[in-house]
Amino acid sequence: MRLSPVVVLLSALLAVQLSGCASQPANQAEAADTADETGLPDYNDETDISIEWRKQLGVGAGTAYTRLRPVVSGDTVFMADTSGEVYALDLADGSEQWNVDLEQPVTAGVAQDNGQLFVATRDGFLHCLNSADGSEIWRSRMTSESVAPAGTDAKRVFVHTVDGRVTAFERADGKQAWSYETAMPVLTVRGTGTPLVLDQLVITGFATGKLVALDKTLGIPRWDVRLATPDGRSELERLVDVDGAPIWDNGIIYAASYHGKLAAVSLNGETRWEEEGSTYTSPELALGNLYLTLDSDHIQSYDMASGAPVWTQKALHGRRLGQTSAYGSWLAVADGEGYLHIMNQVDGELVGRKLLRPKPLHVNYPNQTEGTNWRALRGRDMGIRSPLVATDKGLLVYTNAGELLLLSVQTD
Template identity: 60%
Template sequence: MHSRHWFKSLLITACAAALAACASTNDRVLPDASGEAKPDVVWRINLGEGPGVTYTRLKAAVDGDTVYAVDTGGTVTAVELASGDRLWTKDLEQPILGGVSFKDDQLFVSLREGTLVALSTDDGSEQWRAMLPSEAVAQAAADEQRVFIQTVDGRVTALERDTGAQAWSYEAGMPVLSVRGTGTPLITDRLVITGYATGKLVALDKVLGIPRWDIRLGVPDGRSELERLVDVDGSPVSDGRIIFAAAYHGKVAAVSEMGETIWQEEGSTYTSPELALGSVYLTLDDDSIQAYDMMTGAKAWLQTELMGRGLGQVTATGTYLAVGDEEGYVHFISQVDGGIEGRIMLRPRPLHINYPHQPEATNWRLSRGRDFGIRSNMLDTDEGLLVYTNAGDLALIELR
């Protein structure tokens, strides 16, 4: 009798746990998105191994009517923007970590073994390879003479564009623990501006590589190293006059090119700010989206309906903000008031049977370690919005 009661108690406990799990799943029901944004897929191609479950953001690059994109397996692909037709493919025979960037007729790709490769935009032919101090997980940036890249060990390295020879290298002190990520440096006429795991935004002389000024966006505070993380993982951005940057466990700030702080507001994030319609938009670390006035830093609106969905960086497209989540949805949000105006799911065809009376996402349950979310930054183009999924699909979305 005792064992029978014990089994009954165990069964009740198991059922309660199952019901709690179902309730937890149902708590993530998508908010209404029946607004004016009507997204359609123009074309969609698979590039191979996407970011997958590894925490990488393989951002593509657009030059006129051509898209350049990479996969983690080591392949660089040129695609016609309007049609999605492949123009050429280059296998670098090493895993790729940091996406692709371009300047004039050159592409720059960072490999897992700490190498930066320069390729021709015409056919992908290799021009040079240069060893870096460590691996780089963000895109490089370039001007007419040099290419600049930040590695995970806290260094910024400048290389000559024609040969790959090192011009200078600047190393900043690193904390005991940091978030594994860096941003792409912002290049101005005189400066290379980038963020560090110390919570500082640092401006380096573009010619000499020496610091010209720094601004603190986050102050380490807390008992544990986790609580003291203040990384500036996103890239600083500029409207041509003012520089905007943000830190995890820190602030979002507007800074002049002379290093003077114009305004600072609370805004903990892993991502970069987005600028549009006189506002600064930011995905916060709790997956809410905050809008700030570009000139004063005043908070305009806060979108909280997508919290907990593993959002990426917001991208301005038309009068909307687009943001991807870990389930493979792209949400379109009004830049004016933060309302959700539309949505589209970008996943491969269902791997399993359709479950009746279940959310659409149930049909694409993660299988064998696959990840169908969207982590890479999206790109707004003249033809529409470019989205690169964790499953390796590159898609062009237009809004009706």
């Protein structure tokens, strides 16, 4: 049985928060928005955050623990929804170019490379689509469900499934090239990372707390590094999953684990440095630093050369933060209440904030001014779990309620 503490906490909090929602007149709805500021930290308002466009895509992930994210190729955004639809949108204005229905809930995607899209569905299939029109090129059965986008190279696509396997498929026809399996602990955090595909290696982390490098051609392990060691009396205390995707820069791999560490590892498996840093997410690299959302909801900055801590931002503690994303000279992170927070990369100072609440339905009440039907939002998750995606047109944000937004962030 898989158990995610994050999912349990989200469900409980949402049940409490949404139980009191009802249809309200406009002035009361405005008060509800203002009330959401309670408990938020002060910040220096140095940025202007504006919504360039927003588009509803299906029903969203809601409380289901998926982290679907948009991917950009040229002027096109590709996005999949949990309902099974895959979309191609114009990055400039959000207009739809095409959409297809896979008729199964999507659990992972979208990965894009050289005219092909790769999406995983709940029934255990990997779908390869033509990025020009969404037509299916092939589909192949995986060993289990996948909840992270695939990794790719020119010939193959690599998928990490929740049963602890990494499988390579031929891009030409979807045939399996090899499969690597590792033993799984009794209890794991629901999630895996996207495999990092290099010239000769495929690198990914497992629920055992290990980072493993596989031979890209044969699928056999070349080396492994332990990022976390199971410790504690209960299975929950012994969770050591590596759920974030490793990243690579200038010959060094950076990866982090839950109940473990952030480490810099060379291509031959030698650990250059390691620092404490328990997380569910991937590190972000910018301006010579690594940025990591810790499971304590603190943002930690590390020097990429030595691993030495640079700064810590603790003001967002308890807000169920997602993965950090570098955008210009800023660092962006979204939370479980639907807020986007902007920080300065240099010192972590909070310099901007915007609430990205899903659009409610507007109705006219008898003998009252126009109001907002907040009941239409009942049962919808207001948060943002998917990683933010920086583009040359702005910052793409996909909410748990199924809205995709393009934001511009400028100096105020």
